Amino acid sequence: MKRSTTIGVGLVLGAVLTTSACGGGADSAAGGGDGDWVIPSTDPTATIDVVGIVDPVSEGMDEVVAAFEADHPTIDVNYQYVPFDDLNSVLDSRITSKTGDPDLFWVDQPRVPALAARGYLEDLTAQFSPHTGALQEATVAASTYQDKLWSLPISNSTQLLYYNLDLLEAAGVEPPSTDPAERITWQQLKEDAATVQAEGGAANGLLLGQPNRYYQLEPLPVSAGGGVGATGEDNLTPAVDNEGWVESMTYYGSLFEDGVHPRGIPAEQTNATFLAGDTAYMVEGNWMVGKLADSDLNWGAALNPVWEGGEPATPNGSWSVGINPFSQDKEAAAVFLKWLALDGESGYAEHRPYAELPANLAGLEAYLAGPAFTGSEAGQQAAEVIAHETANTSVPRVSTVGYIEFEEILGRAFSDIANGSDPQGALQGAQQELVNAWQQYQ
Template sequence: MGSINKVQYLLAGAVIAIACSQASAADVTIGFLSSQKPGAFSDVIASFEKANPGIKVQAQYIPFDQLNAQVQARLGSGDTSVDVYTVDEPRVPYYAHRGFLMDLSDQRAEIEAASNAAPIAGASYDGKIWAFPFWTTAQFLFYNKDLLNKAGLPEPTGDPAKRLTWEELLPNAKKAQEAGAKWGFAFDQNDRYYELQPLYESLGYGPGLKGDKLLEPALTSDGWVKTTNWYRDLYANGLAPRGVTYEQMPALFSSGQLAYMVGGVWHARAFRNAEGLNFGVAAMPYFKDGKPVTPTGSWTIGVNPKSTKKDAALAFAKYITLNSEGALQASTVAPQPPANKSAFEAYLKRESEAGKTPAFGDIVRYDLANTAVNRPRTIGYVVFEENMNKTFSDIRNGAEAKPSLERAEGVLRAGFGRLN
């Protein structure tokens, strides 16, 4: 090769290298942290990247029970490798208080136009919106038709306005157990405050917190102690299983060992695919002297205020929440009802027509409009939930209700004192 041609060749190569380098530099990569299983968001991320060339999303997966500690450690130290992350609704106040969430007040009009009201409330604190509403939740009373038929029991109605009371359900659960079911009844989230809060709220005993900022524990009233003893008796009397974790509970139901189970609507899809499982869904029961109350509140999408790629982070957050196609696709991850209005209706139609759960949409729509109660909106919720979950675990495994609640109050007072 001549010297002139060689120089031209090298220059051409350099130009190409520079062009490629500039093209690569134009790509922005954002970090997305969630507690879903590895690969869970792969499809919706691929759709986002196709619709937004130049933005790449690097998903990071942390187990649910480690996510809160990871967020506090990483964002608390100024880590900017997390641009977008999933935030459990009741943690929004604390994260906002700590400066972990971008103030989305300038996005309010767009968020309110696209999202249902209940999830917006869950993403808000102190008059501001701090996260994009992502998913919402409701609960079903799942029941095994074969076990009920074996015991000569009628199937519960799918009409949420005619739901069973606890006083009606538990005797039936006992009959099913006597007829051969290994267990009569269980909560799938058997010691998590999220699913147990409605027991107290149904009878008007409150969420266990009081005061202007909900930083005063209120666990030892007669009503709270009485209701906690009711919960304890489920396990002490052998109607519900001890020693089974939330992660193991769906398998207990799908394998035909459990007659009735209160559980999240997201289990329906897996149960439809369970071989030999003949099941139905009804609305979550309530106490006859109270009113129907059901849990709600799921994940939101937060943006790290210290992100150096805010535009890209906001684009991804909006795609999976405010964009109806992106939100519907993301609802297949858990699967939980999307907060997006349009995607929510499409989700209910899809799940109602999927087989075995024709009442799916009616129950979810009714409960979110009439019976759903969010978890307490307080900066102390993280401390509260961690201690309540431990307390409920102790009680279902045999600890006495009143002393356990008294100890929990003491721990919470000390914990709340460190927040003020």
């Protein structure tokens, strides 16, 4: 019988995210298990523990689990929801205990090298590599480290610029374009957002779907010429204090300082804030389309903004699912993983409302042919944008064994900048923190 729980921060406050917890480094992956198991042809009887970042109720993971259990009645899934910001500490605490709990867990794709090197992931190459032709090639590459497959992708992503058409019309502001030759700049977007606040009655000019997170903000420094944030061998030379990074993060800080972007709204609340109807623009992922299609909002979709004088850039990648190398139920875990990612259009994409862009090729085709994209002009705009951005402007997040430290250190710097700290000083501090944190990998 399906069970869902939420893991609170208090359960893991004693756990410290130690980069050397399982040994390993940049030159050799320490992950894996004994590898002596197969994807079974007959379902075992088991209960598996799964840790994920998708809310079981509001984001539909309960529906995914129920569909799997209906198809595989001898396997019970104990799904445990963990907020994104707590995932690292939860996994560090529980995997290093070597109890085998959880059996499976959500893996942010840029973290694959770090998690594999720490020994947190089972090597899935023998069991799943023969079947990855059903998946988008880029998502498989993002789940691979040192030529081994460490997790199975369930989703991909891109970003769109959504807008509230009623608020823009009230302010006399032209909607942004889906034409790549007329892509709106970040600078113009800020001006237009402020105008809609002043003249169209918008409480918020602009929302970023994931404030203070590298995934969301990566397009700013990349488009401004600053790069992805690391260079050199194995991407272990930090590069977050150059001109492109300082200029783009000065812009980011100004959104909050000038009142265009509200402070204090976490990523978990941004979608609901835009859907409330008093925000002019929102930069958010493709998963927003279904929610907007179900709403009463008069909305539109446009291309992600570009830095003035720069090249367009959008983030890609999303979530994979990995198996704990200490799991006692790897075969049952593999059945669930195969169903999530590979079977048909993928169980995850088929049964989760408002799903991310599917990694499964059949699922992706069905996703873009669904009513959310075909049932309105705005949905058709969104499909056009998604097709263009994924094919032409997507930039992977930096791939490095030091990604976990990178993301956490930058997250603190972004938060400081949003709250008024000097961008150059914050980035210089982050640069030095990264140099120190990555010494162990040199």
